Amino acid sequence: MLEIKHLKTLQLLAQTHSVNATAEALCMTQSALSHQIKQLEQQIGSPLFERKTKPIVFTPAGRLILQSAEEILPKLQYAERQLQAMQQGEVGRLLIGVDCHTCFDWLLPLVRHYQEKWSGVDLDILNSHQSSPLQELEQQQLDLVITSDPIQNPHLRFIPLFSYELIAILPPKHRLSERAFLTAADFADETLITYPVDLKKLDLFKQVLLPVDIQPRQIRHSELTLMILQNVSLGRGVCVLPRWLFNNMSEFSHLTAKSIGEQGLWTKLYAAVLRENADKAYIQDFIDLVADEMVL
Numbered sequence: 700m701l702e703i704k705h706l707k708t709l710q711l712l713a714q715t716h717s718v719n720a721t722a723e724a725l726c727m728t729q730s731a732l733s734h735q736i737k738q739l740e741q742q743i744g745s746p747l748f749e750r751k752t753k754p755i756v757f758t759p760a761g762r763l764i765l766q767s768a769e770e771i772l773p774k775l776q777y778a779e780r781q782l783q784a785m786q787q788g789e790v791g792r793l794l795i796g797v798d799c800h801t802c803f804d805w806l807l808p809l810v811r812h813y814q815e816k817w818s819g820v821d822l823d824i825l826n827s828h829q830s831s832p833l834q835e836l837e838q839q840q841l842d843l844v845i846t847s848d849p850i851q852n853p854h855l856r857f858i859p860l861f862s863y864e865l866i867a868i869l870p871p872k873h874r875l876s877e878r879a880f881l882t883a884a885d886f887a888d889e890t891l892i893t894y895p896v897d898l899k900k901l902d903l904f905k906q907v908l909l910p911v912d913i914q915p916r917q918i919r920h921s922e923l924t925l926m927i928l929q930n931v932s933l934g935r936g937v938c939v940l941p942r943w944l945f946n947n948m949s950e951f952s953h954l955t956a957k958s959i960g961e962q963g964l965w966t967k968l969y970a971a972v973l974r975e976n977a978d979k980a981y982i983q984d985f986i987d988l989v990a991d992e993m994v995l
């Protein structure tokens with residue numbers, strides 16, 4: 700019985716208090732609008748408003764339809780905007796899995812800037828250290844994974860974000876402080892303080908220590924970068940961190956930073972996404988934002 704056009708008609712009548720103005724707003728003739736109103740009144744068996752009153756006085760039936768219009772039309776308008784935004788790639792879900800401890804330090808400031816632009820995107824960041832984020836990505840439990848370990852998978856696409864150098868951080872007056880750079884052998888007599896992750900995932904082990912079968916004398920774990928550096932400051936061991944991260948922690952500037960290897964130890968971060976989602980505007984824009992901002 701009721702149609703969207705009826706709701707819009709009564710809403711405009713309540714706003715304009717004029718059949719002529721309502722007809723003009725609806726791009727209709729007055730006679731066509733009057734016919735529409737009369738037809739609806741016949742269908743519901745009741746007039747919608749008192750004739751020859753100004754402002755318009757709605758009958759109980761008219762007030763009921765007007766109340767429905769005020770509740771339903773805003774929801775329809777919102778749905779239309781959302782559908783349009785989806786079509787243009789301006790709305791969606793972006794659940795980000797983070798497969799590295801230090802990523803949060805640069806990621807959170809970028810997210811704030813991103814959300815200002817893409818307010819229609821439901822974004823969240825999930826700690827994926829203890830899970831299998833790439834598997835969760837393939838199962839669509841995540842929409843993007845930040846990782847340094849790309850794999851061969853026909854369903855996933857790995858997009859380079861940025862490269863950065865990993866450096867050794869030494870306590871003050873450490874025996875290796877005068878070295879131009881450190882080698883794998885230099886870690887053999889050291890206590891290495893690192894995050895609690897599989898050692899095979901750490902670039903120090905993957906690229907430097909394991910190929911020459913060298914292990915640190917002892918390994919200690921800490922979840923927090925601040926505590927890792929605090930323990931190094933107290934002389935309890937050495938650590939390996941991104942140079943950009945160490946440079947931003949001025950309270951530990953008294954510690955000594957050394958490159959690992961003559962050319963330095965470098966790693967690269969990737970954004971992993973499902974191939975069918977790689978061209979979505981809001982996902983591509985997030986990847987571009989990271990690549991542009993993190994020029995190290």
